[in-house]
Amino acid sequence: MTRLDPNPAPAAGRDTGFAAIEAVLSTLAEPAPARLGHATLVAVGLADDYAVIDSPIGPLRVAWNGKGVSSVDGAPDDRAFEQCFFARTGRRAMRVPSLPPRLARAVERRLAGDRRARIDLDLRGTTEFEQAVWLKALEIPRGEVRPYGWIAAEIGRPKAVRAVGTALGHNPIPLIVPCHRVVRTDGYIGQYSLGGPANKRAILAAEGADPDGLEGLAKAGIRYVGSDTTRIFCLPTCHDARRVTDRHLQRFHSAGEAYGAGYRPCRHCRPAAESGAA
């Protein structure tokens, strides 16, 4: 191999002894890896990565950036997802093989019902009202449901029941933000943005809520249940209500009926909140 001549023939200018070294040094620049630019934009939240995860209702696309998870979507393919994502956020999403390990573990834990699993959410471009609705939905435990009116009352906007329904329909991060756990005030399962009511029933069933049982109660006009031993009434899916044995279970059509029978509302599911203090 040719060796570098430390003393090449004098050239014009100073430092002629270094000219050959300088020439080689100037070739040591290299193009950045192709992913660097996109990864930087993802890190600062100006672009997103996404991957496909399995769910009770089939494959879903989950997008995220440095600010948090930005989308959970049931789009049929990458192209449809990317177009829809761009239309909503104005950002490009790039498919990657899988979620980052920490996020994957947190999503798995959250979908298994562990509400402590920390998942940052990127809710830019949404309203304070929508965020209040979604954060409240996050408080509903797996296997339980709450009516739209309950969310409205809990966030201090008891009359905004329809707006709560609209906000839940716009939830960009379904499943992780469990809007499927919010049902119609009359007890019926209601609509679902992620593919319709059948999906909502499937997810609730997978979580251990009983959609058929809930709609049975709705048909019978039963809104609350209570125990004649504790004299406490609950929403039907409250984990306290579900421990009541059939022998002691009392059924109420309204909060007023429960109060009239001398019952007080449960402190966990706060059933009176949605009936407007009855």
Place this chain on the structure above:
Amino acid sequence: MDAPAAADPTTAADAALAARLATDLDGSFEELVSGQADRLFSIALRVLGDRGDAEEAAQDALVRAYRALGGYEAGRIRELRLRPWLTTIVVNVCRNRTRVRRVRTTDLGFEPGAEPAADPVARRDVRDAWASLLATLPPAQRIAIVLRHVDGLSYAEMAEALGKPEGTLKAQVHRGLATLRDALSDEGHDRKEMTA
């Protein structure tokens, strides 16, 4: 050698980009990334000596730049000279990474050559050999040489980026080049001895 700043088309383009960043950071940041990623990566690569570290450092520098810009007033962004400013950031990121101190070189089994090899693989090997030779220099000299001769900054821009007088930087570059030249001309020693 160092063209006056006003006549430099790169400087003019940077000023125009700075103006856009001042009014629309999120809309213009991608342009900054695409324009600076290669040079920030190259600087980090030749200062740190490792591709993975360099990729992280370059990304880290750009993320820091974005966060800093997000906190600056529009007027301050417009005044920024982007190339030296980003250089300051990437050099600081590199300095904060442990490996910058003295990179131990591995014996690559061949010598750096002056002639660029025709075969791309061989050319890559030669560049690697040079890079590992560069890694034997003390950090200050290595950084000065990388900025001057790999990245091609002017001494004025280097002085701005590193906060040191041009004379000091010229001396560091000169001493570094001399060390490289002596290392190459020292036929009697093998690489391990040379870098010990």
